[in-house]
Amino acid sequence: MTADTITAADIRINARWLIPIEPAGTVLEHYAVIIQGDRLAAVIPQEQADRSFRTRETVDLPNHVVMPGLINMHGHAAMSLFRGMADDLPLMTWLNDHIWPAEGRFISEQFIADGTQLAMAEMLRTGTTTFSDMYFFPEIAAQMAHDTGIRAQVCFPLLDFPTPWGAGPEEYLSKGADFIDSWKNDCYIMPAIGPHAPYTVSDGPMIEAVRLSEKTGAAIQIHLHETAFEVAEATEKLGQRPTARLADLGLLSPETQCVHMTQIDAGDISLL
Ligand SMILES: [Zn+2]
CATH class of the missing domain: 2.30.40.10 (Urease, subunit C, domain 1)
Structure with missing residues (x-):
């Protein structure tokens, strides 16, 4: 010009x-x-x-x-409503004695809608325009993000045990496949797969998550090596570090995002 x-x-x-x-x-x-x-x-x-x-x-x-918007790579948006709850305790005590019981009691579609909206308002106000989410009722979170015009990778949850969103791995995977199908062409939403952690997802569902990712191209996000306890417990019970187990299961692909990774050694780094 x-x-x-x-x-x-x-x-x-x-x-x-x-x-x-x-x-x-x-x-x-x-x-x-x-x-x-x-x-x-x-x-x-x-x-x-x-x-x-x-x-x-x-x-x-x-x-x-x-500047361009910030990207929040990992979170559980609707947990904004649990903010401050027992947040000075070790991870496993916090989960077992406080968060999981509270989720069983309070989580509903309305809770997800309200909590996700609160979190999105806070993110937009402070410059975050894209976030990754991993929580129950991902179809509600995806709809909220889409309607707000904020970009989001929304991971459906996968765990061995029942939650307000499903009875177990089979139901999570079947609802998750439908969820990916519904949102895969949206301009704001990237549907993804969220196996919670090595200590909450057994080998069978992990392998199914890999198959679903290969079939759909959806990303996988997983909590991995979050605490020293997680790595020590897995090594004692299974004889290998969680990163090595996930590598054996085929979960460490270019589509996989490992979050936290606070405890890594040279072997983990070379696998990753
Ligand atoms: Zn997390």
Whole structure:
């Protein structure tokens, strides 16, 4: 485009600072972001924008940093309603004695709708525009995210035991396959598979999760090596570290996201 051409666009954002993230370490000053429809039409110096674009709406941000939205790689959005509950206890005590009983008692479609909406409002207010979720009634969370216009990877839960969302692995996998089918073409939602953790999912359902991922292309997200206790207990009971077990089961594919990983050794790293 030459300097003489004036192009019409929808929105112009004038940013005091603009951090494009790529190239790394770049901070641009007095830049404008031009938006046309649902696309970024240009990211250019404000003087150049004056000459090149006429927009319907201008947003001046004279004291702000403008950057792409943050991505929250792991969470359980509706658990915003359990915030503060027994949160100073070790993981297994927190789960066994507090969270799992509370989930059995309180989780419902309405709880998921309310808790996910609260979490999304907090995320958007603080700059997160994409999040990963792993919780019960994923079809409700996906609908909430879609309606809000926030991007989300929504993992359906897979566990050995019954929860308010299903009676056991067979039901989770069958509902999960339907869930992936319903949302696979959505522009905001990436449906995914959420085997909870090595200590809550036995080999059979793990293998089924791998098959479902291979068949649908859906990602897998799993809590792995979250605590020293998890690794020690598995090594004692099964004779191998959880990462090695998941590798044997075929679960460590390029589609798999391992979250936490606070306890890893050189062997784990080479497997991963
Ligand atoms: Zn988690």
